[in-house]
Amino acid sequence: MPFPDIDPIAFSIGPLVVRWYALSYLLGVALGIFYGRTLLRRKSLWANNTPPLTPDQFVDFAMWAVIGAIVGGRLGYVLFYNLPYFLENPLAIFQTWQGGMSFHGGLLGIMTAMFFFVRHKKASFLSALDLLGAVSPIGLMLGRIANFINGELYGRPTSLPWGIIFPGGGDVPRHPSQLYEAALEGLVLFLVLRFVTQILYGLRRPGLVAGLFGTGYALSRLAVEQVRLPDVQIGYLLGTGWLTEGMVLTLPVLIGGLTLIFFSLRKPPANV
Numbered sequence: 001m002p003f004p005d006i007d008p009i010a011f012s013i014g015p016l017v018v019r020w021y022a023l024s025y026l027l028g029v030a031l032g033i034f035y036g037r038t039l040l041r042r043k044s045l046w047a048n049n050t051p052p053l054t055p056d057q058f059v060d061f062a063m064w065a066v067i068g069a070i071v072g073g074r075l076g077y078v079l080f081y082n083l084p085y086f087l088e089n090p091l092a093i094f095q096t097w098q099g100g101m102s103f104h105g106g107l108l109g110i111m112t113a114m115f116f117f118v119r120h121k122k123a124s125f126l127s128a129l130d131l132l133g134a135v136s137p138i139g140l141m142l143g144r145i146a147n148f149i150n151g152e153l154y155g156r157p158t159s160l161p162w163g164i165i166f167p168g169g170g171d172v173p174r175h176p177s178q179l180y181e182a183a184l185e186g187l188v189l190f191l192v193l194r195f196v197t198q199i200l201y202g203l204r205r206p207g208l209v210a211g212l213f214g215t216g217y218a219l220s221r222l223a224v225e226q227v228r229l230p231d232v233q234i235g236y237l238l239g240t241g242w243l244t245e246g247m248v249l250t251l252p253v254l255i256g257g258l259t260l261i262f263f264s265l266r267k268p269p270a271n272v
Contacts, residue, residue, distance in 0.1 A: 001163065001165070002165055003164055003165055003167055006020075006149050008020055008021070010023050020146050021143075021147075021149075023146075024145065025066075025142075025143070028138055028139030028143065031139075031142075032135040032136070032138050032139055033059055033062050036055075036131055036134070036135045037055040037058055037059070039051075039131060039134060039135075039203070040053060040054065040055045040131070041055055045197060045201060045203045045204070046127065046203050046204065047124075047127065047204045047205070047206055047270035048270050050124075051131075052118060052123040052124045052125075052127035052128040052130075053118070053123055053128065053131070057121060058131070061113070061114070061117050064113040064114075064116075064117050065110050065113055065132075067109075068106075068109035068110040068112055068113030069106040069109055070096070070106075072105040072106045072108050072110065072112070073101035073102050073103070074093065074100065074105070075109075076103075076104050076105015076106065077101055077102040077105060078100075079105070080104065080105065080245060080249060081100070081234060081245060082100070082233055102249075104250070104253065110132060111129070114128050114129065124206060126207040126210065126260075126264075129207065129210035129260075130203050130207065130208065130210045132213075133193065133209045133211075133212065133213030133214070134193050134194075134209050136213060137185060137186050137189040137190035137193065137213070140181070140185045140186045140189075140217070141182045141183075141186020141187055144179070144181040144182035144185065145179070145182050147181075148176060148178035148182070151166050151167045151168065153177065153178050153229075154166045154169050154177060154178065154229065155174050155176065155177035155180075155224075155228045155229055156174060156175055156227050156228070157173065158174060158175045160173075160175070162176065163175065163176075174229075175227040177224050177227055177228035177229075180224045180227070180228075181220065181221070181224050181228075184220035184223065184224065185216075185217050185220045185221065188216075188220075189216040189217065192212070193209055193212060193213060193216075196208070196209060196212060197209060204269040204270045205264040205265065205267070205269050206264060207260040207261075207263060207264035208261060208264035208265065210257075210260050211256075211257045211261035211262075212257065212261060213257065214253050214256050214257025214258075214260065215258055215261065217253060217257075218251070218253045218254035218257060221246060221247075221250045221253075222254070225246050225247050226242070228244075228246070230245065230246070231245065
């Protein structure tokens with residue numbers, strides 16, 4: 001299949017250029033706020049009928065989350081994926097419009113922002129992490145779709161009928177690994193967590209939804225890494241031909257997710 005002719009620039013007004021990638025972030029934040037406020041309004045979903053934040057406080061946190069995601073995501077990319085280049089070109093660190101964001105760094109940035117925010121509000125950090133876990137698949141799905149529009153982060157060559165010939169990827173069809181991740185880390189994980197929060201009342205066990213998010217994301221990422229090409233400046237690690245930087249960075253997320261699930265299930269759920 002040929003790559004769809006989609007301009008990565010959504011629109012421009014004079015010198016102002018707005019890209020789909022930026023719009024995906026903005027839409028992800030907006031939908032995340034809307035869904036998060038919906039969850040917070042339903043007090044019966046939460047342990048002891050006490051959500052970690054009010055809906056208005058969650059709106060206030062959104063700016064903290066954006067800053068945490070951008071700063072953490074950029075620093076994560078600099079440190080984990082291309083440190084030698086940025087040491088030689090330190091001003092390039094601030095050229096975020098040229099791409100280069102790390103999910104793992106962004107995750108740490110948002111979690112750090114949430115820690116200080118709920119500490120200031122004297123709220124439950126674990127329940128706040130559950131809230132982030134419930135809304136995060138929305139942003140992940142939109143971000144991966146934007147990666148596809150940009151024609152970046154594509155996969156290995158494939159003979160499958162849905163293989164796509166990406167610009168810059170040669171003349172061979174490749175796995176649309178961005179769409180695989182959008183489906184698994186985004187849509188599927190959102191539906192699973194939606195079922196856990198709305199039907200199983202998983203938010204009554206602080207840490208459970210956050211743990212399921214971390215575990216679900218990690219398993220999805222590890223699966224897609226089997227067909228996704230590694231970053232060209234790193235390649236496969238240790239000459240294995242299969243181990244990637246993304247897999248190494250995802251393992252702590254998997255361990256953290258499983259740990260949260262284990263400890264959240266040790267106590268009976270509240271409100272029962």
